[in-house]
Amino acid sequence: MNHLYLHCRPGFEKECAAEITELATAAEIFGYSKTKEGQALVTYVTHEQDGALQLLNKLSFKRLIFVRQWFAGPAPVNNMDPTDRLSPLLQALKDLPRPAEWWTETCDTNDGKALSGLAKKFSGPFERALQKNRLLDKKSPWRLHLLFLAGTTALLGVAPLNNSAAWSMGIARLRQPSAAPSRATLKLEEAWHHFIPAEQWEERLAGSMRGVDLGAAPGGWTWQLVKRGMFVEAVDNGPMAQSLMDSGQVTHHAVDGFVFEPKRSVHWLVCDIADKPARVANMIGHWAENLWFEEAVFNLKLPMKQRYAEVKKLEQRLWERLKSLPCKAELSFKQLYHDREEVTGHIRLYR
Ligand SMILES: C[S@@+](CC[C@H](N)C(=O)[O-])C[C@H]1O[C@@H](n2cnc3c(N)ncnc32)[C@H](O)[C@@H]1O
Numbered sequence: 096m097n098h099l100y101l102h103c104r105p106g107f108e109k110e111c112a113a114e115i116t117e118l119a120t121a122a123e124i125f126g127y128s129k130t131k132e133g134q135a136l137v138t139y140v141t142h143e144q145d146g147a148l149q150l151l152n153k154l155s156f157k158r159l160i161f162v163r164q165w166f167a168g169p170a171p172v173n174n175m176d177p178t179d180r181l182s183p184l185l186q187a188l189k190d191l192p193r194p195a196e197w198w199t200e201t202c203d204t205n206d207g208k209a210l211s212g213l214a215k216k217f218s219g220p221f222e223r224a225l226q227k228n229r230l231l232d233k234k235s236p237w238r239l240h241l242l243f244l245a246g247t248t249a250l251l252g253v254a255p256l257n258n259s260a261a262w263s264m265g266i267a268r269l270r271q272p273s274a275a276p277s278r279a280t281l282k283l284e285e286a287w288h289h290f291i292p293a294e295q296w297e298e299r300l301a302g303s304m305r306g307v308d309l310g311a312a313p314g315g316w317t318w319q320l321v322k323r324g325m326f327v328e329a330v331d332n333g334p335m336a337q338s339l340m341d342s343g344q345v346t347h348h349a350v351d352g353f354v355f356e357p358k359r360s361v362h363w364l365v366c367d368i369a370d371k372p373a374r375v376a377n378m379i380g381h382w383a384e385n386l387w388f389e390e391a392v393f394n395l396k397l398p399m400k401q402r403y404a405e406v407k408k409l410e411q412r413l414w415e416r417l418k419s420l421p422c423k424a425e426l427s428f429k430q431l432y433h434d435r436e437e438v439t440g441h442i443r444l445y446r
Pocket residue numbers: 276277278279280309310311312313314315316317330331332333350351352353367368369370
């Protein structure tokens with residue numbers, strides 16, 4: 096198992112490859128990455144035979160920014176006979192640990208979408224073959240991934256259930272709430288799914304908490320806070336949806352989000368201002384230094400070039416500031432499914 100397969104946003108293969116190469120090298124699991132622009136997939140091939148498996152053990156999936164999902168396996172299964180795809184796949188499965196469950200996948204591209212019919216159709220026979228050959232083990236810590244790259248080519252591999260994305264292909268399948276004033280609402284909802292374990296939502300996203308939303312209009316993110324029962328100061332020169340103002344939980348400040356200061360500290364700061372990422376990160380650092388929030392979710396729009404380097408630079412700068420705080424702090428970034436040319440940051444201060 097020397098192939099680590101990584102799903103990413105189409106167009107972000109270089110960032111994904113730069114990230115895995117840097118982390119694998121730091122973990123002394125050497126290899127090289129293979130990418131194809133727009134394929135939404137990166138392969139990291141390790142020099143050591145079980146290097147990909149070692150990476151799954153050594154790296155924390157939560158720390159990866161540009162990787163949506165990952166799994167480790169052997170080289171691709173090529174030249175499959177369309178009348179018998181099962182035989183070569185079952186043969187390849189012999190070298191993998193028995194999984195508790197399995198998913199079929201494609202890449203998040205138009206080519207991938209065209210293959211989803213095949214993937215679906217193949218599911219029945221594949222499941223029956225797994226059952227018949229006793230290849231599933233409910234107690235196993237592994238999930239099997241079967242990714243169709245073409246009608247004749249597939250990738251097989253495993254991912255640890257507790258160190259991978261909980262969504263197939265790393266795509267958060269969330270429904271757009273009809274009452275929310277914008278589609279951007281799903282970015283904040285997905286961020287919470289990613290950064291906050293489900294069993295902690297009641298405590299960390301509790302009703303009666305107070306929040307500030309910078310760059311709030313028309314109110315998709317404010318809507319999420321209000322839905323949790325929070326009271327929100329929404330900062331934006333643009334108008335907020337009337338339905339939110341009618342909730343009685345929202346105060347609108349039509350001022351510049353970069354100069355707004357809260358009268359007292361809040362539980363939640365969220366920020367979706369579309370501006371230079373360094374400027375937004377600097378402002379979030381200022382809020383953190385003043386201990387004005389307990390948790391923050393913020394978006395950083397990415398530049399056209401050097402996107403990976405820019406995120407790492409801003410992450411480093413923020414860390415320097417968080418390290419000097421009198422309390423423990425956590426910082427992480429993720430390019431969420433609902434993010435476009437941007438990444439989402441999360442800070443938690445243990446005040
Ligand atoms: C992507 S939209 C926010 C969408 C919002 N999160 C939602 O879910 O509906 C970006 C917003 O940032 C606001 N904005 C841009 N610069 C700002 C600034 N300096 N202060 C406050 N808001 C700003 C814009 O007016 C715009 O409404």
